[in-house]
Amino acid sequence: MLRRCVLNAGTYEFEAGGSLPGLELVYHCSAREYRKGEKVVWICHALTANSDPEEWWPQMVGPGKLIDPEKCYVVCANMLCSPYGSSGPASVNPGTGKPFLMSFPKTTIRDIVAGNIMVRKHLGIERIDVLIGPSIGGFQAYEWAVTEPDVICKAVFLATTARCTPYMTAFNEAQRLAMLADPTFMEAASLSGGRDGLVCARSIAMLSYRTFDGYNLTQYEADPDTLFADRAASYQRYQGKKLADRFDAYSYWYLTCALDSHNIGRGRGGVDEALSMIKAKSMVINIDSDNLFPPQPGREIASKIRGAEYHEMSSSFGHDGFLIEYEALGALMEPFIL
Helix, strand or coil, X not given: CEEEEEEECCCEECCCCCEECCEEEEEEECCCCCCCCCCEEEECCCCCXXXXXXXXXXXXXXXCCCECCCCCEEEEECCCCCCCCCCCCCCEECCCCEECHHHCCCCCHHHHHHHHHHHHHHHCCCCEEEEEEECHHHHHHHHHHHXXXXXXXXXXXXXXXXXXXXXXXXXXXXXXHHHHCCHHHHHCCCCCCCHHHHHHHHHHHHHHHCCHHHHHHHCCCCCCCCCCCCXXXXXXXXXXXXXXXXXXXXXXXXXXXXXXXXXXXCCCCCHHHHHCCCCCEEEEEEECCXXXXXXXXXXXXXHHCCCCEEEEECCCCHHHHHHHCHHHHHHHHHHHHC
């Protein structure tokens, strides 16, 4: 897939207030120009992923895989506020010549979807045959399916929900408190500010992504006589550092705040009313051990979308099951998206 960039030169007004004279949006697409009428599969990426699904979802996307960029036109746009090229806290403020950091406008899921729509229009795509939203990508997919019901033909809502829950907001705030505890974060001297806080925040997030069983399956000490257990602790440190090596605390802060804004029913008469606006043939998939997005709300959501299919996957790895259980996921999705 090719990495490309589009610059929207017009003034963009953010939902929560504030504006920018233009937006830069990075996206990946099939390695050719879009041919009008060909099948389009659009993937909305998760929280800390990027616009290259062949990199973060290699079992599902790539030549010969379920989602083959050579057989259909595949697009994935980098979210606003992500540090992988699209406008956000890591972008250079033209007024100062330095990164925006905490001066970037507050951003919502609806702003992020507006960015996707800008890319769609730039490419000349009038119809999206299949929209796939795993995890936070599903926040975008739900919002998009309501915003442009006549554009989205099919939608897969995977390990996600139609409105951010108090439980998730609590996890988000715990992570933000961790970043605030790092004094370099509010100093905002450079993009490296808040690194230690980001390490801690990611460690907190891992507890929401995985489960009791998942940790027990993978993180017990190899030596049963170990005095002080450290394998799980080492795993937490490793995951925190791994993210901090490729992300920045300011982008992470803004994205967690954007998650808290997610509510497809806001200004539309409530979630149920918004779900009734979806025209896409829909598949809702939840994971039985997912603490962030448990099955019962998913079943209820599916019942409110006309003709929606509901499926439940089994996994010991909680929310991360959408990345790990790719064989079972592929078997579910294949007859729906092909």
